[in-house]
Amino acid sequence: MRKITMRTALMEALNEEMERDETTVLFGEDVGKFGGINAVTKGLYEKFGGTRVFDTPIAEPTIVAAAVGMAITGNARPIPELQFGDFVGIAFDEVFNKMGKWRFMHGGQMEMPVTLRLPIGIAGGAGPEHSQSPQALFMHGPGLQIVIPSTPYDAKGLLKTAIRDNNAVLFFEHKVLYDMKGEVPEDEYLIPFGKADIKKEGDDVTIIATALQVHTALDAAEELSAKGVEVEVIDPRTLAPLDMETILQSVKKTGRVLIVHEEPKTGGSGAEIAAQIQEQALFDLSAPIKRLGSPDVPIAQSIYLEPFYTPSKEQIVQAVDELMEY
């Protein structure tokens, strides 16, 4: 099968969905002629014109509010982008209270077909406000679906589903993954929300990881396999809805759980997953649930300090070794 980068996979999804549905409209800072600072929207302006693909002022609250306004008319399917996922803080009310709750608080009379794209993650000295992974904040916000792909295949299939969905989607893209290549079929496919993917099967320890950490976990899995420990790596792919069924099935089999993400450990998505595992499968566990996340301090600008924020292969191997002692 052909191999393409996640950037190309996302670009293909946008192209195909904008061709398919002429009510789609894409906008954000520098996404038009320039093609986006991550070059994901390159060529769309030329292809679909300046009304359907447009550059906006640097105004995140207005970008998201406008998307909400477009969506509730029932006549448009907006695909806005915030240049950095961190900037979601600037538009927090629009995302948390308007995108997430407008439909419900008006009695379910309107739909919210918005796909908000948010590039996230530590990616080379961008500092405390251009490197974060804020997705867990929105697990607390009803009405928001949270998508976080780890491969080009997943990114394409999930983005296509997101755009066609009539509900709000926050689509988090880890910046380091843009250049990562993976197999993507030429033929069209969609990936449903709420369906985790088992990236590697194993009987000894369940590792639940998202985004870039899926790859770190797979690297660790290889090293562990050489030592005779077979881990199962599960990528939830969407944090809301969350596929607990797949996770619990794995926990039943392994009895040992490690959750790894780049989000800060405290209140990260792993906290919710761990809580649900102990609520529903405490007696399947033979060891305490372990979590690896970034330290609970702001991300330092220094390129020297930055790697200490990202869970490493060594940390994962060590955590699994500790779990195997039980």
Place this chain on the structure above:
Amino acid sequence: MAKTYEKDIKLNDYSKEVLTDFYKTMAKIRKFDENLIRLMQEGKVSGFYHSGIGSEGLSAGSIRQNLRDEDYIFYNHRGCNQKIAKGVPLSKIYGDFLGTIEGTTRGLGAGIVHSADPARGVLGQAGTIGSQLGISVGTAYTSKLTGTDQVTVVYFGDGAASREMLHGSLNWAGLYKLPVIYICENNEYAISCHVSETHAVKENIADWAEGYGIPNCVVDGNDVLLMHEVVKEAVERAKRGEGPTFIEAQTFRHRGHFEGDPYDYVDVEVLQGWKDKKDPIKNFAAKLMLEKIVSEEDLESINAEIDSEIAEAIEKAESAPLPDPKRIYEGLFA
């Protein structure tokens, strides 16, 4: 600086039917409001209510005979005035206040904000005042995207005009020449703070629009016909593709910000002056009678009709059941 909108309006330029419609809409808004306050006093409606008494002309004049069902409005914090003018059934609005399934939210309940009637272009309202300013550029952009002549009218008070979102919104509307009409209902007070204490303006809030190249004016919001004319021009401009208009409509609230507000921050004589001399309904009725377009008996019969319409609406809303508590798990997603 924003100019004051003036126009020599002759009643004869309007049909009796249209003039009566303006009167009837204003009277309906006021009676709706008075009855809602009664329901609150009887303990049947809880929460905050921001009475729109004293500013009925602003909503009736801007909406009636100007906007179609497919034109969008975003109402403000005294938004029952605009919802009624746009034709949302009274029983639905009362139903939202009473929390019965007759309400537009089918029992979730809504105060002034969160009721919606998409079929009549009423797409709801945010609880965080001023947020509608951002959302309205989205609805207006959609008209451009789909090539329709639908306009968006966004209402907000002088208080909401302090929200940062106003500037984001004006910038987009001016930049993309969006068919949106800003109506700032300036009743001078954001709860207790006078507009002069919270806004850095040359003279009027409408002056801000000038900086974005948006045509703007100040208008007497209590003159229903003047409101009608100024908005009519703005709607026509929007439909011609010439972009947004900013209208600062000056008015005053007869009651406090919310029911229970002591309203002691306003000079008693100033308030009395607005009630005696600038009541939009009283003044319009007097004008209609002076020019013999309607008689006192005509108005009495209109009022009696409204009274029974309201009684019926309340009866319908009150007699509808409260929702099953499971209602809260319905409709989060489409």
